[in-house]
Amino acid sequence: MKIMDLLKVEKPGRYVGMEYSFCKKRWGDASVRWVLVFPDVYEVGLSHLGLRIIYHRLNSLEGVLADRAYTPWPDMERYLRSRKDPLLSIEQRAPLSSFDFVGFSLQYELSYTNILTVLDLSGIPLRAAERSERDPLVVAGGSCVFHAEPVAEVFDLMVIGEGEEVVVELVELYRKWKKEGGTRRGFLEEARSIPGVYVPAFFSPVYSPAGRLADIKPLFPDYTGVSKRIVADLDGGSIDAEGDIIPVMGIVHDRLTVEIARGCTRGCRFCQAGYIYRPVRELSPGRVIERVLRGVEKTGYEEASLLSLSTGDYSAIQVLLPLITKMLEKYRTAVSLPSLRVGTLTEEMIGAIKRVRKTGFTLAPEAGSERLRRVINKDISTDELMTTAEKVFKSGWKLLKLYFMIGLPAEREDDLEGIVSLCRELWKLGKPHRARLNVSVSTFVPKPHTPFQWCGQASREVIAEKLAYLKDRLRRFRGVTLKWHDPGQSFWEAVMARGDRRLFDVILRAWEKGARMDGWTEQFRENIWYEAAADFGISPGEYALRSIAFEEVLPWDHLSTLVDKQYIFEEYGKALSGEYTGDCRYRGCTGCGVCDFREIKPVIWGNDSLKLELERKYEKERMHLDGEVGEFWYRFYYVKTDLARFFSQTDLQRLLARAARRAAIPLAYSKGFHPHPRISFVDAVPVGMESLCETGYLALTHKMDPEEILKRWNSELPGSVEIARVCEVQGKPTIHIPEEMWYRVEGLGDEEVLTLSRWLNSLSDNDILEVPKAKGIRKVLLKDVMMVMEFTGKNSILVGLRTKEGLIVRPQHILRHAGIDEERIAELRMVKVGYERPRELTHEVFNAL
Numbered sequence: 001m002k003i004m005d006l007l008k009v010e011k012p013g014r015y016v017g018m019e020y021s022f023c024k025k026r027w028g029d030a031s032v033r034w035v036l037v038f039p040d041v042y043e044v045g046l047s048h049l050g051l052r053i054i055y056h057r058l059n060s061l062e063g064v065l066a067d068r069a070y071t072p073w074p075d076m077e078r079y080l081r082s083r084k085d086p087l088l089s090i091e092q093r094a095p096l097s098s099f100d101f102v103g104f105s106l107q108y109e110l111s112y113t114n115i116l117t118v119l120d121l122s123g124i125p126l127r128a129a130e131r132s133e134r135d136p137l138v139v140a141g142g143s144c145v146f147h148a149e150p151v152a153e154v155f156d157l158m159v160i161g162e163g164e165e166v167v168v169e170l171v172e173l174y175r176k177w178k179k180e181g182g183t184r185r186g187f188l189e190e191a192r193s194i195p196g197v198y199v200p201a202f203f204s205p206v207y208s209p210a211g212r213l214a215d216i217k218p219l220f221p222d223y224t225g226v227s228k229r230i231v232a233d234l235d236g237g238s239i240d241a242e243g244d245i246i247p248v249m250g251i252v253h254d255r256l257t258v259e260i261a262r263g264c265t266r267g268c269r270f271c272q273a274g275y276i277y278r279p280v281r282e283l284s285p286g287r288v289i290e291r292v293l294r295g296v297e298k299t300g301y302e303e304a305s306l307l308s309l310s311t312g313d314y315s316a317i318q319v320l321l322p323l324i325t326k327m328l329e330k331y332r333t334a335v336s337l338p339s340l341r342v343g344t345l346t347e348e349m350i351g352a353i354k355r356v357r358k359t360g361f362t363l364a365p366e367a368g369s370e371r372l373r374r375v376i377n378k379d380i381s382t383d384e385l386m387t388t389a390e391k392v393f394k395s396g397w398k399l400l401k402l403y404f405m406i407g408l409p410a411e412r413e414d415d416l417e418g419i420v421s422l423c424r425e426l427w428k429l430g431k432p433h434r435a436r437l438n439v440s441v442s443t444f445v446p447k448p449h450t451p452f453q454w455c456g457q458a459s460r461e462v463i464a465e466k467l468a469y470l471k472d473r474l475r476r477f478r479g480v481t482l483k484w485h486d487p488g489q490s491f492w493e494a495v496m497a498r499g500d501r502r503l504f505d506v507i508l509r510a511w512e513k514g515a516r517m518d519g520w521t522e523q524f525r526e527n528i529w530y531e532a533a534a535d536f537g538i539s540p541g542e543y544a545l546r547s548i549a550f551e552e553v554l555p556w557d558h559l560s561t562l563v564d565k566q567y568i569f570e571e572y573g574k575a576l577s578g579e580y581t582g583d584c585r586y587r588g589c590t591g592c593g594v595c596d597f598r599e600i601k602p603v604i605w606g607n608d609s610l611k612l613e614l615e616r617k618y619e620k621e622r623m624h625l626d627g628e629v630g631e632f633w634y635r636f637y638y639v640k641t642d643l644a645r646f647f648s649q650t651d652l653q654r655l656l657a658r659a660a661r662r663a664a665i666p667l668a669y670s671k672g673f674h675p676h677p678r679i680s681f682v683d684a685v686p687v688g689m690e691s692l693c694e695t696g697y698l699a700l701t702h703k704m705d706p707e708e709i710l711k712r713w714n715s716e717l718p719g720s721v722e723i724a725r726v727c728e729v730q731g732k733p734t735i736h737i738p739e740e741m742w743y744r745v746e747g748l749g750d751e752e753v754l755t756l757s758r759w760l761n762s763l764s765d766n767d768i769l770e771v772p773k774a775k776g777i778r779k780v781l782l783k784d785v786m787m788v789m790e791f792t793g794k795n796s797i798l799v800g801l802r803t804k805e806g807l808i809v810r811p812q813h814i815l816r817h818a819g820i821d822e823e824r825i826a827e828l829r830m831v832k833v834g835y836e837r838p839r840e841l842t843h844e845v846f847n848a849l
Contacts, residue, residue: 001085003643004747007688007826009075012646013249014042017090018718020246020658021298023059023066024091030065031178032171034058035089035099037069039106039114040519042090045070047253049307050142050163051105052245053238057164064171067091067099071114072121074516074523080121087121096122100174102136103167104155106144109496110489110518112151113511119154126508128156128201133184139170145198146228146276147448149555150496150503152200156188160559161196161228161276162262164237169194192220196229203558205501213500216558227560228276232599234262234283246299248647248655248718255336256301258291259283261308265584265592265602266341269377269575270366270408272447273309275568276561278594280585281603285316292324296331300658300716303334311337312344313585315604321349331661332669332677342380342388350395361392364403367411368418374578375410377571382422389426393433400430400437406466407444407458410576416466420473427477437480441470443490447497448556449563451571456547457494463487488526489518494544500555503543506532562600564593631668632700633732634709637724641690641831644720649684655721656713660698663712668699682735683832686810691832697733737803738835740787743811746796746829752820753795759818760789771813778807782817785809788837800837 006012027033036055038045045051051068058066067089072080080087086095096102102124104115116126119138125131128138140148141159148158159166170191177187188199202223206215218224231237238259247254263280264273283291292304304324308314325335337349342363365385367373373380389400404419419439427437443463446455458466467484474482496503509532517523533540548554550569557565567590574581584590585604595601640652647655657677660667669675678699685691706726713723748756767782785807788800801809815825 001080001083002827004688004827004829005079006646008823009079010073011043011249012687013648013651014070014073015076015090016248016643016646018248018643018647018720020662020716020718022091022245023056025059025065027065027092027094029063031063032065032101032174033099034064034066034101034103034167035069035094035096036066036103036105037071037096037115037118039071039104039111039118040108040517041073042070042247043249043251045105046245046247047251048105048107049257049259050107053259054103054105054141054163054167055245058167058171061168061171065092067094069096069118071111071118071517077117077121077516086123087118097124097136099136101139101170103139103141106140106142106148106151108519109144109150109493110524112496112507113515113518115151115154116508116511117516127153129153131156131184137184137187143273143276146272146559146561147497147556149200149205149501150499150507152501153504155200156184157191158198158200159196159229160198160226162231163196163229164231166194166196166229170197192223196226198226198559205555207502213553213555215553216555218558225558225560227562230562230600231262232281232601233603234259234281235287238283244295244299246301246658248644248651250651250654253305254301255303255305256292256295256299256333257305257307258288258295259308260288260306260311261314263602264309264313265590266310266313266379267377267571267581267583267590268366269375269451269571270405270444270447272450275449275563277309278561278563278592279600279602280313282314282316282605284605285320288320289324289327293327296328296333297664298662300661301333302658302661303336304328305336305338307338309339310341310344311339312341312349313583315585315606317344318346318348322351332667332675343384345388345391347391347395350391354395354397361397361399362401362403363388365422366403366405367408367415368404368420368422369415371578372408372411372415372418374580375575376408377575377581379580379583385422386425386429389429393430393435396433398433398435400426400435402426402437402439404439404441405444406441406470407463409444409452409455411458416469417473419470423474423480424477427480431479435479437477438483439474439480440483440485441467442485443487445490445494445497448554449561449568451568451575453498453554453568454548454550454572456545457491459545460487460491463490486521486524489521489524491544492518492526492529492540495540498543498548498555502536502538505536506538506540509535562594564591567592629702631732632703633729634698634700634706634726635729635733636696636698636709636713636726638694638696639692639722639724640685640694640720641692642720644718645688645690648687649681652721653679653681655717656696659716660713662716665704665709665712666700666702668701680735682738683741683808685832686812688826689810689830689832693832693834697729697735699732737806737808739803740835740837741801741803741808741832742834742837743799743801744792744796744831744833745799745811745815746793746831747827748795748797749824752824753791755819756789756797756815769809769813769817771807771809780804780807780809786814789814798833798838 006015036051038048038051055066058064069089088095119126124135137156139157140155141163145158145160173190191197192199202219204217205213206217208214261280261282263277265278265280266274268274296304366378367376370382392400423437423439446452446457471482474480510528513528513532515528581590657679667677669677680697682695706728710723710726765783768779769782771778785802785804787802790798792798799811811830812825
C-alpha cells in the first residue's frame with residue numbers, strides 16, 4: 001500500500017509497528033517462519049500476554065523467525081480489498097501466505113469471523129481441506145481451542161493447553177519433515193504424536209436422525225482424544241518480561257505485565273479458566289522481583305501488573321507486594337493487581353498499592369446474595385465485601401467498580417434484589433468519602449468444561465426483564481452508574497461456545513453477509529447472524545438455551561482439560577444443593593483428577609519465611625544519583641519524520657517519556673494521586689504531519705549535562721524521532737504558542753497546482769477561512785492567518801501561517817479552503833519546517849533536512 005494512504009483510515013498507528021524491543025530477524029536467516037495472529041485490532045491483540053510469550057519463545061530459537069499480525073479494522077479491510085493488496089505482517093511487511101505457519105490465538109468466540117477476514121485477505125483458503133502443499137499450516141491456540149468445534153474446519157491443527165513447549169516440538173518436527181520432503185498430510189500424521197496437538201481432520205462427528213450429536217469418531221485407534229499440555233515449572237518454562245514489546249500507540253493494557261502464577265482452584269462453577277488452567281503453579285518470589293525490576297528498567301513503563309487468575313491468592317503476596325512497591329518508588333512506577341479477590345486484600349496491601357499511584361479498584365461479587373454465591377462456589381460473604389469496600393474508601397479511592405452476572409443457574413428474584421441491596425449499602429458506605437460506584441452486569445454464558453456446561457442460558461425475554469428491574473432500582477442512587485454487556489452478544493457467545501462443526505457454515509455465511517468485529521458492540525449486527533442460521537435451517541437457541549443431559553455427547557468430549565468429567569458433574573450437583581467445594585490449596589485435594597503428583601502438581605511457594613531472605617537480597621535496589629537534587633528545567637528540540645507522522649501527539653509524548661525512563665534520565669513528576677512526568681510541549685502536531693522543529697521542556701530532579709541527556713535519550717528512540725538539541729533554562733518556563741509556523745507541502749499534482757494558482761490570484765481581503773474545532777467552526781479572515789503561499793518547485797509549496805488569538809491554522813485548512821479534494825490532501829506530504837521563514841528551502845535543502 002502507499003504509505004500516505006494510511007491517513008485515509010482510522011488510527012494509522014495500528015499498521016505501522018515501530019515498537020521498541022521487538023525481535024526482528026532477517027528473513028533469509030530463518031529456515032522456519034511463523035506469523036502469530038490475534039484476531040482483533042492491534043491495541044487489543046498486543047495487550048494479550050499469551051501471544052507475546054509464544055512470540056518470544058519462537059524467536060529465542062536458532063533459525064526461527066516469528067512475526068505478528070492483527071485483524072484490520074473494517075476501513076482498512078475495505079482499503080486493502082479495493083487495491084487487491086494482501087494483509088502484511090507488522091515487522092517483515094510480508095504477506096501471511098509466505099510464512100510456514102500462521103498461528104491464531106483464540107480467546108473469544110465472537111472473534112471467529114475475524115479469523116476468516118485475515119485468511120481471506122492473505123489469499124489462504126478458509127478450510128484446511130482446501131489448502132495445497134504450498135499453503136502455510138494454520139494453527140490455533142488459546143482458551144477457546146478447548147471448545148472450538150465451530151471453526152475446527154479452518155485449522156490444520158490446534159494446540160490444546162499451554163504452548164511454550166509444544167511450538168518448539170512443532171518446529172523440530174517441521175524441520176525434519178521439510179528435510180525429508182514429506183507431504184502436508186504426512187506432517188499432520190506425525191504431529192498428532194506430540195502431546196497436546198489436536199488435528200481436527202482426524203475426528204469426524206456423527207449426528208442422530210434427530211439432529212443431535214451422537215458420536216465423535218476418531219480416524220486412528222491410537223488417537224481417540226487429546227489432553228492439554230501443562231508447563232509444570234514456570235521458573236524454567238515461562239518467558240521473562242525483559243523481552244516485552246513496547247508500542248508507540250496506546251493499547252488496552254499499556255503496562256508491564258509479569259505473570260506470577262497460572263491456574264486457580266477456587267472452583268467458581270461458571271469460570272472456565274478455573275478448570276482449564278489447573279493446577280496452580282506460582283513463579284518463585286525471587287524470580288517475580290527480578291522480572292519486575294528488569295522489566296521496568298528495560299521498558300520504561302509507568303505501571304507494572306502482577307498477573308494471574310487470582311493475584312491476591314499468590315501465597316507470598318503479603319511479603320512480595322510491599323517489597324516490590326517500595327522498590328518501584330524510585331522509578332515512579334505503580335503496581336496493579338488486576339485480579340483481586342475479596343478476603344485476600346489487607347490494609348498493608350492497600351497501602352502498598354497506593355504508595356506510588358492509585359490505580360483502579362474492582363470487586364467481583366458476581367451474585368447479589370450469599371445463597372447464590374454458594375451456588376456458584378464464590379466463597380465471599382456480604383460482610384467481607386463491606387469490610388473490603390470500607391478499607392478501599394478510607395484509603396482514598398473515589399471509584400469502586402463492581403461486577404455481577406444475571407441469568408445464573410438457580411437465580412431467583414430475591415437474588416436480583418440482593419444486587420440492589422448490596423449496591424445501596426456500598427453506596428452509603430462511599431457517600432461520606434464522595435465515592436462513586438460503577439456497576440457492570442453481564443449475562444451468564446454456560447461454558448464448556450465447567451459444572452454449568454449442561455445448563456441452558458436464560459432467554460432474551462428473561463434477561464430483558466432482569467435488566468429492566470436493575471435499571472429501575474439503581475437509577476435512584478446518585479453516584480451509581482449501571483452498565484451492561486449486550487445480551488445479544490452474550491447469546492451468540494453461548495451459541496458458539498456450545499456449538500458443533502455444523503455452525504461453521506453459519507459463521508462463513510454471516511461473514512459473507514458482512515459480520516465483522518462481532519466482539520465490538522458498535523460493529524455487532526445480530527440480524528446477520530439470524531439470517532445466516534436460517535439459511536441452513538439451524539436454530540441458534542438449540543445450542544444456547546437448551547439444558548443438556550449428562551448422557552449426551554458433548555462436542556468437546558474428545559478434548560480433555562484433565563479434570564474428570566464425573567467430578568465436574570458432581571460439582572453441578574453441589575451447585576444445585578448450595579454446597580461449597582473448598583480450594584485444594586487450603587483444604588486438601590478435592591479429587592478433580594488433574595494432578596499426578598509426580599510431574600503435574602501444585603507449586604506453592606509460601607510466605608513469611610521469605611520475608612527476611614527477600615529483603616536482604618534486594619535491599620540495595622535503590623537509586624543513587626550524584627549531583628544536586630531539586631528541579632532543573634531543560635528545553636529540547638526534536639524531529640519527527642517518516643512513520644512517526646502516523647502517531648498522535650499523545651502517543652509521541654508517551655514515547656518520549658518512556659524513552660527517557662529507559663535512559664535513566666531522572667525525570668521530575670507532578671504531585672497528587674496520579675503523578676506524571678513533567679514534560680510539556682509547545683505545539684501538538686496533527687497526525688500525518690512531519691516536523692523538523694518541535695520544541696518541548698522537561699524537568700529533572702538532578703542536574704545533568706545537556707549533551708548526556710541528548711545521548712542517552714536518542715539511544716532509546718526509534719530513528720524517525722530524534723532529539724536534535726538540549727539546553728538548560730533557568731526556572732520553570734512559560735510556554736507560548738509561536739506567532740508564526742512555516743510548512744512545506746509536497747506531492748501536488750498538476751491540477752492541484754493550477755487550482756492553487758487560480759485561487760491565489762482570486763483572493764481578496766474579505767476571504768473568510770473556516771477552521772473546524774472540537775466545539776464547532778471558528779471563522780477568521782484569511783489575510784490575518786496566511787502570510788505566504790508560494791511555489792518552491794514544480795509540485796511543492798511553502799506556506800507561512802500566523803497564530804491568531806490562540807487559533808493554530810494548518811496547511812490542511814488552507815488547501816481545503818482553496819478547493820483541494822480531501823482525499824488528495826491526505827496523500828500530500830506536509831512538513832513543519834520552522835517558526836520563521838526559512839532562508840533557503842530548495843528541494844535539495846529540504847531533503848537534506
